Amino acid sequence: MQVKCPICGLEVELPEDVLPGEIIEHDCGTTLEVVKNNGGIVLRPLEGIEEDWGE
Amino acid sequence: MLIASTIGIAYDVLRWEERALISAFKSLGVNPLLIHVKSEPIILTTNNVLEGSVILQRCMSNYLARASTEALEGLGARVINSAEAIAKCSDKLWTASILMRHGIPIPKVAVAFSTEGVIKVVNEFGYPSVIKPISGSWGRLVSLVRDEEELRTVMEHRSYLPGQNSKVHLVQEFIRKPGRDLRVFVVGGEVVTAIYRVSNHWITNTARGGKAVPAKVDDELKELVIKTAEVLGAEFVGIDVFEDPSRGYLIDEVNPVPEFKRTVAATGYDLPRKVAEYLISLVRR
Numbered sequence: 001m002q003v004k005c006p007i008c009g010l011e012v013e014l015p016e017d018v019l020p021g022e023i024i025e026h027d028c029g030t031t032l033e034v035v036k037n038n039g040g041i042v043l044r045p046l047e048g049i050e051e052d053w054g055e
Numbered sequence: 056m057l058i059a060s061t062i063g064i065a066y067d068v069l070r071w072e073e074r075a076l077i078s079a080f081k082s083l084g085v086n087p088l089l090i091h092v093k094s095e096p097i098i099l100t101t102n103n104v105l106e107g108s109v110i111l112q113r114c115m116s117n118y119l120a121r122a123s124t125e126a127l128e129g130l131g132a133r134v135i136n137s138a139e140a141i142a143k144c145s146d147k148l149w150t151a152s153i154l155m156r157h158g159i160p161i162p163k164v165a166v167a168f169s170t171e172g173v174i175k176v177v178n179e180f181g182y183p184s185v186i187k188p189i190s191g192s193w194g195r196l197v198s199l200v201r202d203e204e205e206l207r208t209v210m211e212h213r214s215y216l217p218g219q220n221s222k223v224h225l226v227q228e229f230i231r232k233p234g235r236d237l238r239v240f241v242v243g244g245e246v247v248t249a250i251y252r253v254s255n256h257w258i259t260n261t262a263r264g265g266k267a268v269p270a271k272v273d274d275e276l277k278e279l280v281i282k283t284a285e286v287l288g289a290e291f292v293g294i295d296v297f298e299d300p301s302r303g304y305l306i307d308e309v310n311p312v313p314e315f316k317r318t319v320a321a322t323g324y325d326l327p328r329k330v331a332e333y334l335i336s337l338v339r340r
Contacts, residue, residue: 020069035093055313
């Protein structure tokens with residue numbers, strides 16, 4: 001499936017079995033995360049490593 | 056859609072660990088419900104819609120892990136680990152307090168709320184000592200202070216960190232480890248696998264470059280870590296253990312959403328399958 005990159009606007013090729021929460025490195029240099037929205041899949045810029053991440 | 060009698064995984068980022076857990080469940084004939092907490096809100100209702108369900112908490116973010124667990128429990132689900140266990144394990148001070156009250160050996164520890172307070176503690180513990188926040192991960196903001204000048208420098212830097220969390224200083228004695236420490240995994244009250252984290256640096260987190268090597272767990276350590284998980288109410292944890300040259304095993308920290316990619320690679324032990332089997336056993340009880 002193809003989903004638009006929210007940063008550069010170009011289509012990002014995703015596998016049909018992509019799962020929300022997956023991290024995608026796009027060619028435009030942005031790290032994106034897959035999110036479900038209204039039954040579909042959208043991409044959001046990943047905010048980066050947060051202070052409370054990790055074990 | 057959240058439905059009853061479900062096995063699920065709540066998560067925010069799909070890492071190797073979460074993928075491995077999903078595969079493990081599927082290999083056991085279970086298609087887990089994937090609750091991506093950043094995609095869907097959890098709406099609290101009074102009708103216990105998740106009664107009978109067992110959900111594995113795998114959020115990388117501690118705040119998201121705690122909040123989503125609280126919400127899922129509010130809907131009747133049993134979450135591994137529970138909100139209470141996550142809260143206790145995520146707070147190093149609370150963990151230390153509980154373990155100490157149950158006679159579980161830990162390094163000497165104190166909490167201070169000012170530079171003067173920290174100096175008082177370190178003068179008692181001796182140099183070097185370790186200063187860290189009460190919640191934190193991957194060895195971040197953990198400082199080794201070797202003299203008073205270093206201590207004052209660290210405390211000055213900490214004073215400029217945002218948030219009230221940075222006003223609470225956990226001071227821990229420095230343990231002269233033998234170039235390694237232990238990470239022991241407990242699932243459902245059973246020690247399942249363990250690694251040494253070997254490093255020349257005193258911070259041995261594998262996230263900071265520590266090398267994972269399979270470890271043997273003797274009966275003494277087995278008893279200690281099982282009791283640790285039990286008193287914290289935790290069912291799936293990675294427990295960090297120091298080996299003190301004179302006092303033996305000391306429990307350092309307990310991780311309620313443990314990472315285990317390097318452990319599986321180092322030991323060959325199928326930890327994802329063990330965790331999946333445990334959750335399935337809970338539903339079938």
